[in-house]
Amino acid sequence: MRRLLLALVVGLLLGGLFGLLLGWIAFPVQLIDSPVQNLADPFKDDYTVMVAMAYQVDKDLKYAENRLRLLGVGNVFTHVRDVAERYISQSVSSEENIRYLVALSCDMGYCTPPMQSFRVGGAP
Amino acid sequence: MSISATQNTPKRKDSEGHAEHTRSGGTLVIITLMIGLLIGMGASLFYTWRVSPRVLTDTRPDQLSTTARIDYLIALSLAYAADQRLEAAASRLSDMNASWQEIADAACDLSRGGYASTNTGQLAIRAMVRLAESQGVRNCASSFIPAPTALPTDIPTEQPPTATRVPPPTKTAVPTLGVTYTPEPELPTPTPVPVGEYAVNVISFCDPNASGVLEIFVQAPDSAGLPAVAVEISDGINRDTIYTGLKPDRDPGYVDYEMGEDTEYTVGLRDARATERTRPLSAIACNVPNGGTARAGFRIFFKRVLE
Numbered sequence: 001m002r003r004l005l006l007a008l009v010v011g012l013l014l015g016g017l018f019g020l021l022l023g024w025i026a027f028p029v030q031l032i033d034s035p036v037q038n039l040a041d042p043f044k045d046d047y048t049v050m051v052a053m054a055y056q057v058d059k060d061l062k063y064a065e066n067r068l069r070l071l072g073v074g075n076v077f078t079h080v081r082d083v084a085e086r087y088i089s090q091s092v093s094s095e096e097n098i099r100y101l102v103a104l105s106c107d108m109g110y111c112t113p114p115m116q117s118f119r120v121g122g123a124p
Numbered sequence: 125m126s127i128s129a130t131q132n133t134p135k136r137k138d139s140e141g142h143a144e145h146t147r148s149g150g151t152l153v154i155i156t157l158m159i160g161l162l163i164g165m166g167a168s169l170f171y172t173w174r175v176s177p178r179v180l181t182d183t184r185p186d187q188l189s190t191t192a193r194i195d196y197l198i199a200l201s202l203a204y205a206a207d208q209r210l211e212a213a214a215s216r217l218s219d220m221n222a223s224w225q226e227i228a229d230a231a232c233d234l235s236r237g238g239y240a241s242t243n244t245g246q247l248a249i250r251a252m253v254r255l256a257e258s259q260g261v262r263n264c265a266s267s268f269i270p271a272p273t274a275l276p277t278d279i280p281t282e283q284p285p286t287a288t289r290v291p292p293p294t295k296t297a298v299p300t301l302g303v304t305y306t307p308e309p310e311l312p313t314p315t316p317v318p319v320g321e322y323a324v325n326v327i328s329f330c331d332p333n334a335s336g337v338l339e340i341f342v343q344a345p346d347s348a349g350l351p352a353v354a355v356e357i358s359d360g361i362n363r364d365t366i367y368t369g370l371k372p373d374r375d376p377g378y379v380d381y382e383m384g385e386d387t388e389y390t391v392g393l394r395d396a397r398a399t400e401r402t403r404p405l406s407a408i409a410c411n412v413p414n415g416g417t418a419r420a421g422f423r424i425f426f427k428r429v430l431e
Contacts, residue, residue: 008157008159011156011160011161011162014161014164015160015162015164015165015167016168018404022172022177023172023177028177028178029173032189033187033188036188036195039183039188040183041180043185049203054199054203056394057202057251058248059390060203060243065246067198070192123337
C-alpha cells in the first residue's frame with residue numbers, strides 16, 4: 001500500500017512538472033486577442049514608424065501621442081526619440097522612415113544632435 | 125526422503141506465489157505511477173493554459189485583438205496616405221492576415237461612430253477608404269468621402285484682340301476702337317528658393333469678401349515677401365502648385381487659392397525642405413462678426429527661420 005501511495009505521489013509530481021514544461025515553455029497559450037503592447041519589438045518599431053507617417057498626414061500631435069500610448073511604453077516622447085536614434089545608429093530602416101521618425105520626435109520636443117542631418121531634409 | 129519431498133512442495137508454492145504477488149504488485153505500482161503522471165500532467169496543463177497562462181509578449185499583428193487590429197489598420201492606412209507605397213501597405217496587411225475588405229469594413233464602422241466627428245478621424249477614415257479603393261473595394265464608407273470638388277475653373281482667359289478696321293485718314297485723332305489690350309503685369313523673375321526651414325502660422329478668418337480663400341504669405345526672416353516661391357496645396361488626392369508674387373500690389377510674397385466645399389487642404393512649400401505643412405484646413409461655414417455667414421478662410425504665413 002505504501003509503495004502504491006509513493007508511486008502515485010511520484011507520478012503526480014513528475015506529471016505536474018512535465019505539464020508545467022509543456023504548458024509554459026513548449027506550447028504556451030497563443031493569445032489571439034493580444035493588445036498592441038504585446039507585439040514583438042520589430043512590429044512595435046514598425047507601428048511607431050506608421051504613427052510617425054500618420055502624423056505627417058494629419059499633423060495631430062495629440063492623436064500621435066494617443067496612438068503611441070497603445071504600445072504601453074512609459075514615455076511615448078522618449079520612445080520615439082529612442083527608436084529614431086536606434087534607426088539612425090543601426091541603419092535598420094530606410095532614410096525615409098528615419099525622416100518621419102525624426103520629424104515626429106522633433107515636434108515632440110526631442111530633437112537630438114544625431115537627428116539634425118535628417119531634420120534638414122524634413123519628412124519626405 | 126519422502127518427508128523432505130513433502131516439505132519442499134509448499135516451499136516452492138510459497139516462492140511462486142510470492143513471485144506472482146511481486147509481479148502483480150509491480151504492475152500495480154506502474155499503473156499507479158502512470159495514473160499519477162496523467163493526473164499531474166492534466167492538472168498542470170489546466171493550470172498553465174487556463175488558470176495562469178504565460179502571456180506571450182512577442183506577438184504578431186495577426187494575433188491582435190479586434191480593437192487593436194483597427195488601430196493597426198488606421199496606422200497603416202495613414203502611412204500609405206503619407207508615402208503612397210502600396211507594397212508596404214500590402215506587406216503590413218499580410219502581417220495581420222487581413223484583407224482589403226477588412227480595411228473597408230473597419231472604415232465603414234468608424235464612419236458611423238464618434239471617431240468621424242473629428243478632422244483627424246475623418247482623415248484616417250478617408251485614408252482607409254482610399255487604400256481599400258486602390259484595390260477596387262468599396263463599401264458604406266466610400267460615400268463618406270466627398271467626391272473631389274472641381275477646382276475653380278473660372279481662371280480669367282485672355283481675350284484675343286479683335287481685328288479693327290483701319291479708319292480713313294482724317295486730320296483729327298480718332299480714339300482706338302475695340303478692346304484695348306493692356307500688357308499683363310510682368311511675372312516676377314524666378315529666384316532660387318531659399319533652402320531652409322520655415323515656421324508656419326495659420327490664422328483663420330471669416331470674411332464674405334474672401335469666403336473660403338487661402339491667403340498665403342511667404343516671408344523672409346525680416347518679414348519681407350518672397351516672390352516666385354512654389355506653394356503646394358493638396359486635398360489628399362490632387363496637388364496644385366501655385367507661385368507667390370502674382371499680386372505684388374498686395375505683397376510680393378502673396379498668393380491666394382479658393383478652396384472647394386467639403387474638402388480639406390494642406391498647404392506647404394514645395395521646394396523648401398524641412399518645412400512642415402499646415403494642418404488640414406476646410407472652408408466650413410462661419411458667422412461673420414457683423415452678421416451673415418460666409419465660408420472660413422485662412423491666412424497662412426510661411427516665415428523663414430534664421431539658421
